Amino acid sequence: MPPNDDxxxxxxxxxxxxxxxxxxxxxxxxxxxxxxxxxxARNYKxxxxxxxxxxxxxxxxxxxxxxxxxxxxxxxxxxxxxxxLTELSQEYNDDPLLTPILRNAGTDISHWFNPLTGDLKxxxxxxxxxxxxxxxxxxxxHVPPPLPRSDWNSSELDQTPWWLxxxxxxxxxxxxxxxxxxxxxxxKDEHTIEVCSEEKITAIQDRYTSLNAHAxxxxxxxxxxxxxxxxxxxxxxxxxxxxxxxEIGLSEDDWYPAIHLFFSxxxxxx
Numbered sequence: 001m002p003p004n005d006d007x008x009x010x011x012x013x014x015x016x017x018x019x020x021x022x023x024x025x026x027x028x029x030x031x032x033x034x035x036x037x038x039x040x041a042r043n044y045k046x047x048x049x050x051x052x053x054x055x056x057x058x059x060x061x062x063x064x065x066x067x068x069x070x071x072x073x074x075x076x077x078x079x080x081x082x083x084x085l086t087e088l089s090q091e092y093n094d095d096p097l098l099t100p101i102l103r104n105a106g107t108d109i110s111h112w113f114n115p116l117t118g119d120l121k122x123x124x125x126x127x128x129x130x131x132x133x134x135x136x137x138x139x140x141x142h143v144p145p146p147l148p149r150s151d152w153n154s155s156e157l158d159q160t161p162w163w164l165x166x167x168x169x170x171x172x173x174x175x176x177x178x179x180x181x182x183x184x185x186x187x188k189d190e191h192t193i194e195v196c197s198e199e200k201i202t203a204i205q206d207r208y209t210s211l212n213a214h215a216x217x218x219x220x221x222x223x224x225x226x227x228x229x230x231x232x233x234x235x236x237x238x239x240x241x242x243x244x245x246x247e248i249g250l251s252e253d254d255w256y257p258a259i260h261l262f263f264s265x266x267x268x269x270x
Contacts, residue, residue, distance in 0.1 A: 069106030
């Protein structure tokens, strides 16, 4: 579930205790794979801000999240949801406590959190015997120091920590992505894009607008059958056979399902 009010109560209590100052080298992540991007990500974000759609209706792949890995464009995912922390990064751009967050920009940090509470994992500090937030990569923003310090303002305990701030949540992390060929029968263009299995065809159409701004002026068909734009690929009978190809040892690359676009001659749709 997205952040809820119950988590804030839990955090207020745990934040008043101390934390570990242990720091370890950041685990090296594999090279981020490139992914097809689209203007739909920003469009979706603006719609979420206006409450026109819910975050449970927007899906992002891990590759999409990985592209947003700089202080000026910082996304993270945890516990199944995607968060845009760019505003937080810019607000605290000179704060050294932002460093652990920047190191993990564009990745999943679910290992920082207790999946049962949605709050930070805790441990017993060996120096004080207190239950404290567990931060093995170093203390970060909104986590109090383990002992009183003159350079830390205790009023920070009264504010909602960034990991419980609902406004940062922009969508859901896809549990399974798949590749899809989109063939334009008018121009003969063919593109292979990565999509989220949970997405409706309308969302895939939005992704494709980065490659064809007039994507909504086409009829979308699979094997000659008009697709239900408000249903997922699976619901339209476009089965994900990637596991089958993996089991028999064949490359899936040459067997991606194809969607054919037929120009509808409707110039009012762009």
